Amino acid sequence: xxxxxxxxxxxxxxxxxxxxxxxxGDSPEYRLGDALDxxxxxxxCQREHRPTHKSRCKAKGLRVKLGRAVIMLxxxxxxxxxxxxxxxxxxxxxxxxxxxxxxxxxxxxxSFKFRPFPNHLVTNWVIQHAVLCHNQSIAAIALLGxxxxxxxxxxxxxxxxxxxxxxxxxxxxxxxxxxxPEHTNIIHTVIKxxxxxxxxxxxxxxxxVIDPAxxxxxxxxxxxxxxxxxxxxxxILNGPSAYTATETTDVDDFQSLLELSPHSEILNEMQNxxxxxxxxxxxxxxxxxxxxxxxxxxHVWKRALDGTSHxxxxxxxxxxxxxxxxxxxx
Ligand SMILES: [Zn+2]
Ligand SMILES: [Zn+2]
Numbered sequence: 001x002x003x004x005x006x007x008x009x010x011x012x013x014x015x016x017x018x019x020x021x022x023x024x025g026d027s028p029e030y031r032l033g034d035a036l037d038x039x040x041x042x043x044x045c046q047r048e049h050r051p052t053h054k055s056r057c058k059a060k061g062l063r064v065k066l067g068r069a070v071i072m073l074x075x076x077x078x079x080x081x082x083x084x085x086x087x088x089x090x091x092x093x094x095x096x097x098x099x100x101x102x103x104x105x106x107x108x109x110x111s112f113k114f115r116p117f118p119n120h121l122v123t124n125w126v127i128q129h130a131v132l133c134h135n136q137s138i139a140a141i142a143l144l145g146x147x148x149x150x151x152x153x154x155x156x157x158x159x160x161x162x163x164x165x166x167x168x169x170x171x172x173x174x175x176x177x178x179x180x181p182e183h184t185n186i187i188h189t190v191i192k193x194x195x196x197x198x199x200x201x202x203x204x205x206x207x208x209v210i211d212p213a214x215x216x217x218x219x220x221x222x223x224x225x226x227x228x229x230x231x232x233x234x235x236i237l238n239g240p241s242a243y244t245a246t247e248t249t250d251v252d253d254f255q256s257l258l259e260l261s262p263h264s265e266i267l268n269e270m271q272n273x274x275x276x277x278x279x280x281x282x283x284x285x286x287x288x289x290x291x292x293x294x295x296x297x298x299h300v301w302k303r304a305l306d307g308t309s310h311x312x313x314x315x316x317x318x319x320x321x322x323x324x325x326x327x328x329x330x
Contacts, residue, residue: 002022002310004018010039011039012048015041017039017040017041017045019042020037021046021053021057023057024038024064025037026064026309027061027064028063030224035063038056055201056203058201059203062197065156068312069155070210070221071221072301073151074212075316075319075323076144076288077143079323079324080327083114083117085117085132086277089101089102090102092121098174098176101131101178103180111276112280114280131216134175134216136213137188140189141191141213141243141245142247143247145245145246145249149243151305155305159195161192163190164190164191164192164209164236164240165236166229167188169232170233171219173216173217173218175216187237188219190212190228191212192207192209192240193208193209195208211228219232246289247288284327291326291327297322298322300318300322
């Protein structure tokens with residue numbers, strides 16, 4: 001149990017309580033009110049209440065782990081993008097819920113190169129994440145496949161992972177490159193997670209959406225499935241289908257699509273990619289995959305899934321530096 005400053009009501013005897021059950025604190029909310037923390041006035045009350053609380057506590061504990069694994073997935077993607085950034089960004093401007101990403105286009109004939117993300121141009125981290133996620137819906141799903149399939153079992157979260165192509169009818173913000181194409185038809189790919197609880201936890205399966213590149217539209221990284229679909233007026237275009245994407249699935253798909261229908265609208269932006277770009281993108285993705293497979297520093301990631309909420313932020317910082325080091329030095 002952890003001590004808090006606020007006074008709550010004991011779940012057993014209704015007296016004033018300051019001890020919070022740490023097994024299930026900070027859980028993401030699935031249904032209204034079901035994430036409220038549980039408090040006790042004493043260890044004796046906690047012990048006596050355990051048989052009643054146990055099932056709910058374990059279910060919420062799994063949600064806590066789900067939430068952490070999801071944040072780590074995004075951390076992996078954002079760190080990758082910070083190192084392998086594709087635009088020569090000069091200014092970020094926010095107007096009427098649109099983030100304009102001003103960038104210098106490469107000179108004709110100049111070969112493509114990644115550059116480190118210019119952190120000094122964007123100090124607000126919400127905007128920074130949105131800029132990093134620009135145009136990454138499909139790329140993020142590919143990049144993170146291998147990590148997701150490893151991280152969730154390692155977190156002890158029993159779930160199935162599927163992907164879903166959506167049309168977002170409602171979103172908070174959007175990003176646009178200047179110069180760049182106007183995006184009229186937004187196709188957004190997300191991960192659908194179905195949490196199936198072990199038989200000793202008497203709780204119905206829960207469906208969630210993980211939206212790793214949603215920062216560009218102001219959509220949440222994790223939300224209950226029904227809530228997400230309704231809030232963003234989503235039309236389902238494809239799926240759910242098993243999450244089998246590997247780190248280069250999108251690169252492979254785009255390349256073969258380009259050969260088949262070189263004037264498709266979706267491919268507008270991609271058509272500008274020269275062969276050097278494809279090569280470097282592929283190489284960077286393979287590096288990320290190598291980190292997941294080799295597990296250099298992965299034990300740090302695994303440890304971050306457990307532990308108290310106090311330790312969590314510290315562990316997250318350590319997790320970022322191990323993957324960053326790997327991606328930069330190898
Ligand atoms: Zn009590
Ligand atoms: Zn609990």
